[in-house]
Every structure is written in C-alpha cells, then in structure tokens.
Amino acid sequence: MAEMPMNAQGLTRRGLLRRGGLLAALAVSAPTLLAACGDGKSAAVPAVGDKVGGALNFLSWEGYDLTGSQKMKAWQGAKSVKVNPTYISTSDDILAKIKSGSSVGYDLITYYQAYGPLYSKQPLEIIEPLDLAHIPNAAKLFPFFREGDAAAKFWNIEGKQWGIPMFWSATTLDYRTDRMPKPESWLDLLKPEFKGKIGWVPDATAAFTLGGRILGFDVPNYTQDQFKQIVDLLRRFRGQIKGFAPSFGDLTNQLVSGEVIASFAGWSTVALWAGDKGAKVESIIPKEGTYTSCDAWAVPKTTRNRDTTYAWVNEALSPEVQAETAVALGTGVTSPEAVKLLPAKQQKLYPYDNLDEFFTRAPVFGFPDKGRSGIVQHEEWLSEWSNIQGGA
Numbered sequence: 459m460a461e462m463p464m465n466a467q468g469l470t471r472r473g474l475l476r477r478g479g480l481l482a483a484l485a486v487s488a489p490t491l492l493a494a495c496g497d498g499k500s501a502a503v504p505a506v507g508d509k510v511g512g513a514l515n516f517l518s519w520e521g522y523d524l525t526g527s528q529k530m531k532a533w534q535g536a537k538s539v540k541v542n543p544t545y546i547s548t549s550d551d552i553l554a555k556i557k558s559g560s561s562v563g564y565d566l567i568t569y570y571q572a573y574g575p576l577y578s579k580q581p582l583e584i585i586e587p588l589d590l591a592h593i594p595n596a597a598k599l600f601p602f603f604r605e606g607d608a609a610a611k612f613w614n615i616e617g618k619q620w621g622i623p624m625f626w627s628a629t630t631l632d633y634r635t636d637r638m639p640k641p642e643s644w645l646d647l648l649k650p651e652f653k654g655k656i657g658w659v660p661d662a663t664a665a666f667t668l669g670g671r672i673l674g675f676d677v678p679n680y681t682q683d684q685f686k687q688i689v690d691l692l693r694r695f696r697g698q699i700k701g702f703a704p705s706f707g708d709l710t711n712q713l714v715s716g717e718v719i720a721s722f723a724g725w726s727t728v729a730l731w732a733g734d735k736g737a738k739v740e741s742i743i744p745k746e747g748t749y750t751s752c753d754a755w756a757v758p759k760t761t762r763n764r765d766t767t768y769a770w771v772n773e774a775l776s777p778e779v780q781a782e783t784a785v786a787l788g789t790g791v792t793s794p795e796a797v798k799l800l801p802a803k804q805q806k807l808y809p810y811d812n813l814d815e816f817f818t819r820a821p822v823f824g825f826p827d828k829g830r831s832g833i834v835q836h837e838e839w840l841s842e843w844s845n846i847q848g849g850a
Contacts, residue, residue, distance in 0.1 A: 501583060501759075503618070506592040510769045511538040515762075517552055518568040520545040522625065522753070526786025529778045539766055549573065556584045556758050563762040566770070568753045569621060571612040572663075572824040577756065578620040585756040587618035592768045595775035596622050599792045602813055603752075608822050613754055621754030624774065625789045628750045628808070628820045629668060630741040632657075632724035632732075634713060644672045644744045647720055648694055656698040657709045657718035662843035663836075664723045665692050667823055672746045678826045678836075685834040685842075692846050695722050702847065707731070713739050726807055727788030733803075743819055750820045 516523050523543045524530040534541065544562070546552060552567050567585070569577055577585045590596050596604070596619075603609060603623040613621045631641055641647065647656050669688035670677040680688065699722075703709040706725050712718045713728065714737040721728065724741065732739035755771045757764065773779060780791045781799035790808050791797060797810045809816050825836045 501578075501586055501618075503587045503589050504764060506589050506768050507765045508769075509765045512540070512763055512766060514539055514541050514766050514770055515562050515565045516541050516543045517555060517564040517566070517758075518543075518546060519753075521787050522568055524774060524779060524783055527779045527782040529776070529782055530773060533773050533779075534770075537766075537769070539770060541770075553577075553582070553584065556760060560760075563760050564758050565761040565763050565767040567756050567758050568625070569756055571608075571623075571752045571754065571822050574612040574615060574621055574754070575824065578615050578618070584758055585620055586759050586761075587620055588622065588757060589768070590619055593622065593772045593775070595772050595793070598795065599623065599775070600794060600813055602817055603792045608817070611824065612752075612822065621756045622771065622775065623752050623754045623792050624780065624783075625787065626750055626752035626792065626822075627789050628726055628743070628816075629664060629748045630724045630726045630728075631720065631722070631744055632709075632713065632726075632728045632739055632741045633720035634716070635738045635740050637716065637719040640740070640742070641720065642745055644668075644722070644746055646744075647698060647722055652720065653698055654700050655719045656695070657703050657712050657721040658695065658699050658723060659704075659706055659709055659721075659725075660702040660847050661723065662840050662847075665843060665846070666839045667749050668723050671749060674746070677749070677821075677823050679830065680826070680834045681832055682834060685838070689842055689846065696846055696849065698722075710735070713737055725788075730788065730803055730807065748820045750817065750822050752822050 520543075523541050533539075544555070544564070546555075549570055552569070555562075556564060556567070569585075576582050578587075599622075603613070605614075613619065613623060631644060631647070633641060638652070666680075666688055667677055669691050670680060670684070673684070673687055673691065675684045675688070699718075703712060706728055709718075709721055709724065710728050710731040713721070713732050714735045726741040729739045729741040755774070757767055757771075761767055774783075775793065777793050777795035777799055780793050780796035783789070784791045784796070784800060785804055791800065791810075794810070797805060826833050828835070
C-alpha cells in the first residue's frame with residue numbers, strides 16, 4: 459500500500475495500493491532491461507565510504523522519506539543532507555524510472571517483498587547488494603527480518619543482502635464490535651444479513667492472496683481449478699458490498715459512520731483510526747489466517763551518493779526513527795528496541811513478543827513461480843481482477 463499519508467487518514471499507501479502491472483510488463487520489456495541493467499554477471503558488493511552530506515535522491519512512496527520523524531529531520535540537518543523525493547503511484551514507477559536513463563541518479567528506493575527476487579537478478583538487477591558493515595542497525599532487527607526462509611527468499615537472496623525491511627503491516631478483518639458478533643471466519647462476512655454492509659479497498663494482489671489463504675491453497679501457486687475457486691469466492695465477497703472504498707481512510711470513515719460494519723481484506727491500523735473517532739472497531743485475524751506485506755530499503759545501481767544513502771538508511775533503522783515513523787504511517791516496526799518507544803496502543807497493534815508465531819498466521823508471500831507449468835501467473839490475477847472489480 460501514491461500511498462503513504464499526506465495525512466494519516468487521507469492518501470495512504472495501503473489505501474491506494476497497486477502492485478500490479480510490473481510482471482505483465484516484463485514479457486515485452488526484458489530485452490531492453492537486459493541491456494540497461496547489466497551484463498549478466500553477479501553483482502559485486504560496492505565500496506562504501508563516510509562522506510555523508512549533500513543530496514539524496516529518493517524514489518518511493520510518499521511518507522517513506524520519513525517526513526513524519528522529527529529525529530530524522532534533526533539528523534538530516536546535522537549532516538547537511540537534503541532529501542529530494544520523487545513519489546510513486548504504483549510499484550511499476552520504480553522500474554520505469556530506474557531503467558529510463560533519467561539524469562536524476564536515484565540513490566534510494568524501496569520494494570514490496572515479492573519484487574526482491576526480480577530486482578536482484580537478471581534481466582532486471584536494478585539494485586545492488588548491500589554492505590551491512592556500513593548499516594549496523596540492520597543487525598538489530600527482529601530475527602524474522604534477518605534470517606530464515608522469508609529473509610532468504612525476499613531480502614537476503616543467495617547469500618547477499620539486497621533489501622532491509624522496515625515497513626510492514628498485516629491484512630485483517632475489521633469489524634464494529636457494537637454492531638455484530640465477533641467473526642470466527644472470513645466466510646462469516648458472506649452471511650445474508652451482512653449484504654451491503656461490508657467494506658473493501660480494491661487490490662488485486664491482496665484479493666487473490668487472501669482468497670488462497672481462506673481456501674487453504676498453496677499461496678501464491680494456484681492450479682487452474684484452484685484459481686477458479688478463488689475467483690468464485692471473490693465474486694461472492696464482491697456481492698456483499700455496495701461499492702469499493704477508494705482508500706483505507708475512506709474505509710475507516712465508513713466504519714465510523716456505520717455505513718459498513720466490517721471489512722474484507724482490511725488493515726489493522728483501521729481500528730486505531732476508528733477508535734480515535736470514537737467508533738468501536740477491532741481488527742482480527744480469522745481462523746483461516748491472513749498475510750503480511752513488507753517493504754524494504756534498497757540501493758539502486760543509479761546511486762551517486764552511496765555514502766549518504768547508507769548513513770541515512772542506518773539512521774532510519776534506529777529505534778527512535780522507526781517508532782516515530784510507525785506512529786505517523788500506521789506500520790509495524792522491525793526493531794525490538796523501537797517497540798519500547800511506541801505508544802501503548804501502537805504496541806498492541808502486533809504481538810511483538812511472539813512475532814514468529816504471528817508470521818505463521820500472517821506470512822509474507824511472493825508472486826507465483828514464473829513460468830511454472832500448470833500455475834496461474836500474476837498477469838492472470840490482474841486480468842481477472844478487472845472483471846471482479848467491475849462486477850462481471
């Protein structure tokens with residue numbers, strides 16, 4: 459989930475999240491990208507120095523440049539660092555701008571976990587491996603974000619560190635506790651009495667990921683028969699809503715007003731926002747489970763100020779900056795020390811004392827295995843989603 463807040467309940471990354479067209483574009487753009495992004499050899503870890511200062515050209519979501527952190531603003535002033543942001547409206551914008559040959563020379567980007575294997579390898583390989591010796595705060599993150607299967611798949615790929623997680627959140631079922639019983643299953647939202655009372659922020663990847671979780675399939679690698687079952691299920695949920703909410707800020711307002719009493723594919727922060735407006739909303743993970751989205755810092759090959767970029771990312775990972783950013787953006791933190799600095803209601807957003815168990819209920823997923831026989835590809839998700847969203 460462009461999309462990080464201009465204000466907390468208006469324009470949010472989660473509210474407008476679109477992770478779509480990149481994979482569809484790869485089929486036609488790969489030869490050009492191969493020429494633009496490298497010679498096929500494995501990328502080397504670059505040299506990093508300590509000349510911190512000057513311009514840092516930032517390419518990512520609005521808010522990810524940490525304008526909500528006073529600590530980061532003070533650091534930038536002390537180090538004479540000026541962040542020049544270019545905000546994106548879709549994940550596709552990053553690839554397009556990096557490969558365009560722009561004279562800007564972008565120093566820092568982020569990527570949603572599923573793009574890690576694409577951005578770090580040919581024919582794309584638009585990012586460079588990181589020297590963690592110059593980002594010491596990366597060693598202080600929760601183990602989940604540093605080691606294990608998820609880290610090896612999305613951030614530390616084939617023994618090299620390509621991204622450092624910072625922004626994450628789980629998809630939840632949000633419901634008015636004073637208007638309906640606590641749901642046990644996502645399928646409870648399909649009961650006839652809830653028709654027209656369910657909210658939903660449209661997102662193709664979210665919908666098909668969650669649909670697979672509900673039906674107990676091997677997310678995200680669906681057979682044609684499984685994909686058909688997911689499509690049928692999503693159409694049933696589509697039949698429960700009057701219309702999609704443009705953003706999670708809008709969804710929050712719908713819950714507060716009582717226009718809707720529960721959400722499909724919601725967001726845990728919605729309960730905090732609704733509570734601030736006096737509504738009794740709880741965000742839960744039903745028995746079928748859910749999934750987590752996570753964005754990571756990465757350094758593109760276009761960087762011209764690597765020393766400053768590394769120092770800035772290291773400061774971004776400090777507990778103080780993480781805590782301020784989590785409050786501003788409604789995301790989780792990746793550092794145990796940052797948890798201690800969060801307000802009480804933010805600390806309760808996720809079970810930080812047992813994240814390993816939490817991520818078994820809400821794993822991070824990639825895109826379908828590219829080219830795998832019998833598996834429905836992400837492009838087909840996007841194509842079918844346009845029909846579902848339109849009510850077809």
